[in-house]
């Protein structure tokens with residue numbers, strides 16, 4: 001059923017991200033049938049009527065944000081238990097995830113969705129974390145976001161407790177998953193092929209999964225990294241760097257999203273550009289995880305080659321927040337500092353990665369990512385009646401450098417209001433928070449992963 005018509009009226013600024021990158025002062029948007037019907041100066045749309053009118057004179061409107069790499073599932077229940085000196089707790093992470101029950105995953109996913117949408121995310125890629133999609137479907141339905149998901153598969157041995165199957169079975173599971181889920185929720189749900197990484201999947205499996213993605217008209221995403229050590233190992237094993245290895249086995253292409261992608265050399269970046277593959281980078285995870293952005297971060301070089309880069313928040317135990325405004329901020333500032341060059345990743349580029357470039361990276365650039373007539377109606381409305389938005393002359397600078405997700409006032413997906421003046425209405429938050437706290441305690445007790453929660457005594 002088509003949502004009621006909607007008019008956003010007298011927006012202080014409409015940041016369109018359209019081909020001219022217009023920022024319309026005192027602008028209005030008319031939404032009909034879930035799509036943008038008209039957009040322009042308020043005076044030009046003065047006669048347009050709608051079922052609901054939002055007075056946006058104190059609001060800045062941007063396209064909805066896309067989160068290109070966002071592990072939903074277990075981590076909300078144990079967020080923050082890993083102290084700063086725990087190193088990479090990946091083996092614990094997967095143990096906790098494996099121990100999660102259907103009901104627990106439903107609640108932690110629901111909390112993740114609440115946090116995502118309240119920070120302006122309208123679409124996210126869950127790279128195969130969700131074990132019980134049937135149980136989580138209700139949460140996806142209620143939250144109203146766009147969800148991209150898939151079944152995580154591997155066929156090689158790994159220290160991580162990842163789901164492992166013989167290659168033919170992994171391929172069949174992926175194909176069945178896509179057939180079952182792709183296009184549901186009125187098209188808001190997409191299913192992709194999701195092998196975990198080149199280290200945990202054979203060439204045979206990766207190649208077959210790319211074929212499945214091609215045949216079913218969908219995408220494939222996997223974790224990807226390089227760097228001197230990995231290059232040395234891959235060179236010894238395959239005679240190629242990790243990225244060139246992926247190309248050589250026929251995996252890279254325009255419907256392939258490489259996640260993280262740190263430590264690439266020039267030839268690897270040329271290869272990504274040549275094949276049309278895209279990248280989802282998680283700037284906060286890279287910084288917090290001490291991945292060495294000055295040495296290994298290549299965002300400016302990828303963008304300069306025309307590679308479509310999306311931003312991601314990774315996981316509540318990596319970044320740990322799910323706020324793309326903070327991710328934009330990190331993307332915009334970390335390269336300036338790392339290279340001692342203030343011109344790198346301007347605020348506008350950071351916003352593009354969270355919107356249009358991100359949508360293009362995820363194969364959705366024709367439908368969402370900018371405010372243009374004909375596109376689906378996904379918006380974030382920011383409240384400028386807050387100290388961090390003063391004084392306001394350049395909305396993109398204020399958004400990327402001053403604000404964070406807390407000034408997200410209203411969020412619209414597919415023409416439906418999913419956050420309305422700071423409130424979502426699909427779940428009782430107080431009850432949900434208590435439930436997830438309880439799940440976190442039970443998970444730790446069950447798995448025996450009793451990490452020291454604090455290096456200071458809690459008395």
Ligand SMILES: [Zn+2]
Nearest residue numbers: 071127223259
């Ligand atoms: Zn990941």
